[in-house]
Amino acid sequence: xxxxxxxxxxxxxxxxxxxxxxxxxxxxxxxxxxxxxxxxxxxxxxxxxxxxxxxxxxxxxxxxxxxxxxxxxxxxxxxxxxxxxxxxxxxxxxxxxxxxxxxxxxxxxxxxxxxxxxxxxxxxxxxxxxxxxxxxxxx
Numbered sequence: 001x002x003x004x005x006x007x008x009x010x011x012x013x014x015x016x017x018x019x020x021x022x023x024x025x026x027x028x029x030x031x032x033x034x035x036x037x038x039x040x041x042x043x044x045x046x047x048x049x050x051x052x053x054x055x056x057x058x059x060x061x062x063x064x065x066x067x068x069x070x071x072x073x074x075x076x077x078x079x080x081x082x083x084x085x086x087x088x089x090x091x092x093x094x095x096x097x098x099x100x101x102x103x104x105x106x107x108x109x110x111x112x113x114x115x116x117x118x119x120x121x122x123x124x125x126x127x128x129x130x131x132x133x134x135x136x137x138x139x
Contacts, residue, residue: 009029009031009069009090009093010031010090010092010093011033012031012032012033013029013030013031013069014029014030014032015027015028015029016028016029016030016070020063023063023064023066024059024063024064024065024066024128025060025061025063025064025065025066026065026066026068027057027065027066027067027068028068028070029067029068029069029070030070031069031070031071031072031088032072033045034074035072035074035086035088035089037074037076037078037081037083037086038083038086038089039076039081039082039083039086040076040078040080040081040083042076042077042078042081043077044074044075044076044077045074046074046075046077047072047073047074047075048072048073048074048075048085049072049073049085050070050071050072050073051070051071051073051087052068052069052070052071053068053069053071054066054067054068054069054099055067055069055093055094055098055099055100055101056099056100056101056104056129057100057101057103057104058101058103058104058107058129059127059128059129062127062128063128064128064129067101069090071087071088072087072088073085073086073087074086074087074088104129107129108120108124108129111123111124
């Protein structure tokens with residue numbers, strides 16, 4: 001499996017802090033900039049508020065890594081649009097409503113298909129990745 005040596009959340013993302021906990025690493029990231037309304041396509045720079053999204057990423061140094069993304073919510077500037085507010089989407093990083101980065105999902109799928117269910121689960125635990133409660137490797 002090929003992985004990129006450099007990985008970035010994009011140009012509007014800044015790492016605000018990293019901390020080590022008993023469970024692993026937490027990387028706090030703040031996103032800014034502007035976004036397009038998914039309903040009408042209007043570009044908006046008017047912030048409505050903030051939300052924090054927690055994602056599981058690939059382990060580092062044998063410990064789990066969690067991303068805490070502080071993401072802005074935006075107001076649509078088009079008065080005729082049915083969607084008044086919307087949040088950022090990061091399709092290159094995570095699926096909509098996903099809790100794991102695409103890199104983690106891809107690795108879990110590869111391990112599940114090559115090693116099988118329970119052996120893959122043990123290997124995932126050894127790599128420092130928390131196992132899902134359900135047997136699927138989805139989101």
